Amino acid sequence: MSSRLVLISGKGGVGKSAVSAAYALAARRRGERVLAIDMLDGSGLGAHLGEHDLTFKPRPIGEGLEASTIDRAEALLEYLRVQVGIPAIATIGPAARAFDALASTAPAIREVVTIGKVLWEVKRGVWDLVVADAAPTGQIGSYLRAARTVRELVASGRILDQVEWMEQILTDAERTNLVLVTLPEELPTVETAETIEWIRNEGVVGAITVVANRVLPPLEADVPESDGPVAEAAALHQSLWEEQQHWLSQLPVDTSLPYLFGTHTPAEVAERLADFLEAEG
Amino acid sequence: MTKALVVTGAGGVGKTTISAALAVTAARSGLRTLVLTVDPAQRLSTALGIAIGNEPEPHPEEQGLWVAMLDATASWQEVVRRHTDPEVAERLIDNEFFAAATSHFPASQSFAAAEQAATYIDARAWDLVVIDTPPAAGGIDFFTAPARMADLVGGRLLRWLTGARLPGRRFLFDRTAKPMLRLADQVLGSNLLERIAEFFMDLRTTYDGVAKRARQIERHMRRATTIVVTTSDPAPMREAVRFFHALPEVASPPAAVFFNRSLPESWIDARAPRGTDAALAANLERWGVESQKQRSARRELGERHRVAIVTVPWQRRPPTDLDSLAELIETAESVPQLW
Numbered sequence: 001m002s003s004r005l006v007l008i009s010g011k012g013g014v015g016k017s018a019v020s021a022a023y024a025l026a027a028r029r030r031g032e033r034v035l036a037i038d039m040l041d042g043s044g045l046g047a048h049l050g051e052h053d054l055t056f057k058p059r060p061i062g063e064g065l066e067a068s069t070i071d072r073a074e075a076l077l078e079y080l081r082v083q084v085g086i087p088a089i090a091t092i093g094p095a096a097r098a099f100d101a102l103a104s105t106a107p108a109i110r111e112v113v114t115i116g117k118v119l120w121e122v123k124r125g126v127w128d129l130v131v132a133d134a135a136p137t138g139q140i141g142s143y144l145r146a147a148r149t150v151r152e153l154v155a156s157g158r159i160l161d162q163v164e165w166m167e168q169i170l171t172d173a174e175r176t177n178l179v180l181v182t183l184p185e186e187l188p189t190v191e192t193a194e195t196i197e198w199i200r201n202e203g204v205v206g207a208i209t210v211v212a213n214r215v216l217p218p219l220e221a222d223v224p225e226s227d228g229p230v231a232e233a234a235a236l237h238q239s240l241w242e243e244q245q246h247w248l249s250q251l252p253v254d255t256s257l258p259y260l261f262g263t264h265t266p267a268e269v270a271e272r273l274a275d276f277l278e279a280e281g
Numbered sequence: 282m283t284k285a286l287v288v289t290g291a292g293g294v295g296k297t298t299i300s301a302a303l304a305v306t307a308a309r310s311g312l313r314t315l316v317l318t319v320d321p322a323q324r325l326s327t328a329l330g331i332a333i334g335n336e337p338e339p340h341p342e343e344q345g346l347w348v349a350m351l352d353a354t355a356s357w358q359e360v361v362r363r364h365t366d367p368e369v370a371e372r373l374i375d376n377e378f379f380a381a382a383t384s385h386f387p388a389s390q391s392f393a394a395a396e397q398a399a400t401y402i403d404a405r406a407w408d409l410v411v412i413d414t415p416p417a418a419g420g421i422d423f424f425t426a427p428a429r430m431a432d433l434v435g436g437r438l439l440r441w442l443t444g445a446r447l448p449g450r451r452f453l454f455d456r457t458a459k460p461m462l463r464l465a466d467q468v469l470g471s472n473l474l475e476r477i478a479e480f481f482m483d484l485r486t487t488y489d490g491v492a493k494r495a496r497q498i499e500r501h502m503r504r505a506t507t508i509v510v511t512t513s514d515p516a517p518m519r520e521a522v523r524f525f526h527a528l529p530e531v532a533s534p535p536a537a538v539f540f541n542r543s544l545p546e547s548w549i550d551a552r553a554p555r556g557t558d559a560a561l562a563a564n565l566e567r568w569g570v571e572s573q574k575q576r577s578a579r580r581e582l583g584e585r586h587r588v589a590i591v592t593v594p595w596q597r598r599p600p601t602d603l604d605s606l607a608e609l610i611e612t613a614e615s616v617p618q619l620w
Binding site: 011012013014015044080153154157158159183185186187188190219220221224228229230232233234235236237239240243261262263266 | 294324466516547548553560561567577599
């Protein structure tokens with residue numbers, strides 16, 4: 001089976017965990033076997049899936065969906081054991097912790113281990129779709145580029161064999177899609193545009209989809225000139241909508257997700273957004 | 282005596298805008314005020330009248346207001362230059378790992394911001410320094426970064442590679458004694474570890490200076506007034522609650538929570554008069570629901586943490602000049618004395 005990968009990124013605060021959960025739920029509704037991975041331990045993906053304590057080992061969340069989180073130390077052990085083929089690693093725990101100290105300071109090693117885990121799940125071929133709630137746009141570059149950085153820094157060593165297949169999966173537009181979640185506001189729009197440009201220049205990922213979150217519907221009436229709450233609410237809505245439209249026009253937006261008024265649990269938010277993703281196909 | 286006001290909160294809630302608005306308000310009340318901003322939106326930079334640089338510049342039109350922006354890369358270079366020999370400093374900055382290790386270290390931007398802020402507080406040139414915190418980790422980082430920075434240059438990794446003693450620059454770590462090192466060489470290739478270790482040995486020469494500076498910064502930050510900016514959305518709310526648990530360990534507890542983009546409470550129970558256009562009535566209703574959500578969030582936080590709750594009205598347009606920034610605070614309700 002050839003698995004597909006959706007990596008979800010975006011500026012902090014745009015709702016990327018909610019969108020990640022929605023992608024996973026929408027795929028499950030289509031009957032796909034889905035793995036959702038929280039790439040940055042504790043980002044809130046679990047809450048949006050109604051399962052707060054995600055573990056390194058994928059756990060089922062209802063039919064057709066499993067979820068996990070990346071514990072770096074465990075990911076490193078698994079990486080060395082499964083991918084590099086060093087079996088005795090589990091017996092030298094303190095050394096593994098020290099190795100983690102190295103991995104967390106040496107450029108690209110930590111990122112290779114983290115994204116390597118995600119790509120390994122894709123390579124295994126047991127899922128139709130792997131959805132990864134990935135690093136925010138400020139850091140996503142170092143993950144996408146990690147394999148290449150390793151190639152530039154490392155002249156020999158077994159890690160080189162590993163980064164080759166990682167790059168192949170990442171750059172395959174048929175398999176890998178980077179979803180950039182944004183808000184129709186200035187800073188997320190600017191950051192998303194910069195990220196798209198950077199990715200195009202570097203050529204580090206197959207395909208890009210831009211998803212605008214919390215988009216207001218049009219008012220569908222003229223703002224009345226009277227006083228009072230009706231007119232005030234209409235004037236605020238119209239101004240915010242115009243502002244949003246301005247920023248939406250600055251990006252190649254593929255999908256718009258709605259602003260959800262009122263109080264919803266994280267799980268409800270993800271289900272509602274999944275409804276919209278489903279409707280968009 | 283220079284006072285410091287640290288503005289924390291999750292990304293995207295309007296921290297930078299509130300920082301600027303408070304600074305304008307303080308300047309207009311007669312205080313010599315410096316605002317240290319992080320990554321302002323283009324319109325906010327324009328409002329602040331700046332091609333903002335790393336050094337404080339007086340605002341061309343507003344007496345008593347100075348503005349500076351944080352540049353994490355430059356600040357790291359300054360840290361290194363300040364705390365080690367010029368020759369070692371240049372070698373570090375040119376090193377292939379420098380950019381990666383500094384930008385990659387999660388607290389780097391926060392440390393740079395905290396150090397820059399401490400420098401300006403020490404300068405005694407201002408009555409008030411308003412500090413906008415970098416979005417990473419919502420600002421807690423800002424308080425913990427100095428200690429973690431000292432730990433980084435103190436070299437957990439280096440100590441592990443070479444033992445507690447600081448050896449000469451040309452070192453040889455004992456691969457036979459450490460099976461992990463042989464393993465690392467197999468995985469990474471034989472000289473990467475050595476190159477990294479050399480880099481960290483250079484970096485370690487900054488340790489005494491950085492550790493001392495870290496302690497000074499921490500003292501400043503413990504004396505600073507802190508506020509939290511949030512909206513009523515769940516993610517920033519969770520972040521705000523986290524501050525109440527984490528801040529007392531490293532800083533003073535928040536003096537106020539600023540709820541940005543607040544809607545009028547009068548919309549909650551407002552009903553559109555008979556005969557109102559259906560779209561307009563529905564619009565009032567959905568914003569009323571939103572306003573109710575905001576009120577619950579404010580009450581919950583205020584009751585649970587016994588803190589001053591400030592409501593900053595949702596503006597139809599983001600502030601574009603100093604007057605509209607000042608207006609944010611003028612129209613806000615229940616702003617406590619912060620300076």
